[in-house]
Amino acid sequence: MTAMALKKEMDTMASQDSKTWQKVCTKADLVEFSGVAAWIEIAEGPAQVAIFYLPGDRLQGEGKPLYALDHFDPFSKANVIARGIVGDLKGSAVVASPIYKQHFRLEDGQCLEDESVKLQTWKIEFKGEEVWVEG
């Protein structure tokens, strides 16, 4: 069995080109104030997503506890974004790429060092203890 096949069957209502909410993992899989990586299914096929968990109301009402971004780091061309350090810079929550340390805004994936680079983001939320992503 591949976990992939199982997941597909259970969590997605596969429809070719419209976005679908899918269950990715549970709260217990997350790491507070840090990231984990997961697979999701999008229209183009499987994609790697970096999920960050900021519990509590750190962003003083503006923030959400969960963020989902591309796991792929366009600067090093490796799948590593979930392994970066999370923090806040100039008012926004960000993650620093673990390889060459560029910062990406969690909210919209914008790279702070290079205006022309932006990571893809997905909608993500808790459903009870479960973590769901729209992909």
Add this chain to the structure above:
Amino acid sequence: MSTQKTATPEQLIIIGNGMVGHHLVEQLVDSGALAQYQVTVFGEERHRAYDRVHLSEYFSGRDADSLALCDADYYAVSGVELRSSESVIEIDRNAHEVITDQGRYPYDRIVLATGSFPFVPPIPGNDREGCLVYRTLDDLDAIRAAAETATNGVVVGGGLLGLEAANALRGLNLDTAVVEFASRLMPMQVDNEGSELLREKIEALGVQVLTERATQRIEDGDASRHRMVFQDDKVLETDLIVFSAGIRPRDQLARDCGLEIGERGGVVVDNQCLTSDPAILAIGEVALWNQSIFGLVAPGYQMAKTALSTLTGGDSHFGGADMSTKLKLLGVDVGSIGDAHGNQNPGARMFRYLDPIKQEYRKLVVSSDGKKLLGAMLVGNNGVYDTLLQYYSNGIDLPDEPASLILPQSSGAAPTLGPGALPETATICSCHNVTKGDICATIDDGAVDLAGVKGVTKASTGCGGCTALLKSVVDHELEARGVEVDKSICEHFAHTRQGLYDIVRVEGIKTFTALIEKHGNADTHRLGCDICKPAVASILASCFNEPITDAAHIPLQDTNDTFMANMQKNGTYSVVPRVAGGEITPDKLIALGEVAKKYSLYSKVTGGQRIDLFGARLEDLPDIWSELIAAGFETGHAYGKSLRTVKSCVGSTWCRYGVQDSVGMAIQLENRYKGLRAPHKIKFGVSGCTRECAEAQSKDIGIIATENGWNLYVCGNGGMRPRHAELFATDLDDEQLYRTIDRFLMFYVRTADRLQRTAVWRENLDGGLEYLKEVILEDRLGINDELERQMQTVVDTYQCEWSDAISDPEKLKRFRSFVNDDRPDPSIIMTSERGQPRPA
């Protein structure tokens, strides 16, 4: 100044592309004078203008490019023609042409900036191979090449530059001697007492000093390449000779074309830097003004400014320059201000202070009424130089007890003259003629930090002697304007790393969250960032040594620390188990081989005497480590800012020269300090005898065996900017060695900045090595017990982070590549090279 465009610009030729010639070009460019002049610069050297003042750094890691005074394309971009490697051989004043070894060029004006050449005394044999001088980059290349086949070297001349050359020879590992004609070293700058002290200090560094020696001839040697024969038929054998017996102005061009020349050389100039032909100016070391040659860069720069004014119709004048200097020669501070000998001011009174134990000498020359400072001389410690220079150059009234200025601090000496006490007219940077008033003006115009002030005024970008003073003035002025001088580590904390360290210790704060809640800046989201989080993680680990994989610490770590392996460029990791002292059993070698084979890991022997296995997938790390731990390995902390390796030679167990068991000591030390988290990585080396096969002197901590125990060296560095470690203590027994290193390392952990290796920390440490010795060896701060206790805590609480992690299922969850799928990352693709895997 006229910046009017003329129809045909005048031809301005600058002869000499040295420090002063280049400064003039910058002035011309910045002032807009290029509209009036078409400028051509001839430089005989093949390098574009470079920082001759810091020439010696060419031997300690800097190259021609980093010494250059401008970018490679500066001249082209500015529209100035630079013709390097082209010498001017004649000035034809009738034809108004400059003749070089490559052609003839018409001129309207000329600026001579040919500098000076090293004087080589007319001694038979002075042109033998291996008889060299110390002035240009090419000279240094020649010295380096000659040193390769030499074991000893002699510098002829015990003045400023001679001692600098001696230091360079010593740095090239030659047995070095200085031969001086006069009865003492640096006769121009220091008096008998100062000179005697200087000699003692220099001899203690292993440089032989021979005074009152007039070399008669140089001939073939027996044991070495040359033999120097002195006036009394005494001889000295050496492989290499550097002449540094003074400089002479390069005035030949001016002589040949009939310009007025001083009796003892130098092109005579007036207050406008004009020579006897008003079409020709002279600046820098070639120019003789009021019977004086100025052998320093600051007066040269002032002449360049005057020349600019003269060329553009301004009326500024050169009015002489202060020759006060502060230098570090062979690591010994020497300072001289104004009338240091006290022989130019009749009636002057002198105060002297001599400390034969600390080897410091200070002298004040004071006006007869005791009110003004006329001069000063410092040997061994330049700590009060900046203050004294301000009293001198600004004519500030001395305190009632002038002697308090040179007495040691503990005996109730006068406080140093703070930046606030300086008048607006005080010159802060004499190279660029920047006053305190200029600095205040730039700040009022919007400069908000040191870099901003430097950018506008160029202060401290010349000889660098004013760096400390400039910083204190800028900080003071910013603070006075209510600008908080930002020394904070990042936007989340208004503290330095050291400040955070003290808070953590004093308040016993054990998590990042607690620290940022209490001490973080309220106008951030208090999440921290990739600067402060790892720094705090390191501080917490140095203080409490809890596993870095504990939940509270995980989000703080760089990926390398989180996964206890180094991330490679394709997202895989490397695995480096500890191989203490480089000693490894055959069984362990086999185990490493088996693990590497099983997980397809590229294997390489590292520069740190251990074996690195590259290309491990995140999800394989726990299995790899389980197998390694079963085979008796533990983590090597190759990922941490912590102790890396203790490199060792084979030592007395096998080596015929070894005098102590270097491997045994290396293993002891590696086991003692493994796991210590620090501001940056720490490396040790232990050699079994002075042949130094372990290269211990390039390490943060170097240990070299002696007949009687161990010599301890500290603060060396390989890497980007190599630095030799300095001898810290000698002939220690094992216990003394551990204790000294305990204190040293903990003091470093406590006070260094983030990502600051010991070498850089040491270079920035006020008081330098002497201070460090006082703290560590004499317990000046009374903290040694505490430092030792702290180290003992770290030693006692050590545990292998990997053993800890593999026995904890919660921690292992972190090593999944994906939380919802165990399929490996398909984008990691390997190919094979020389029989091993590598990233495709």
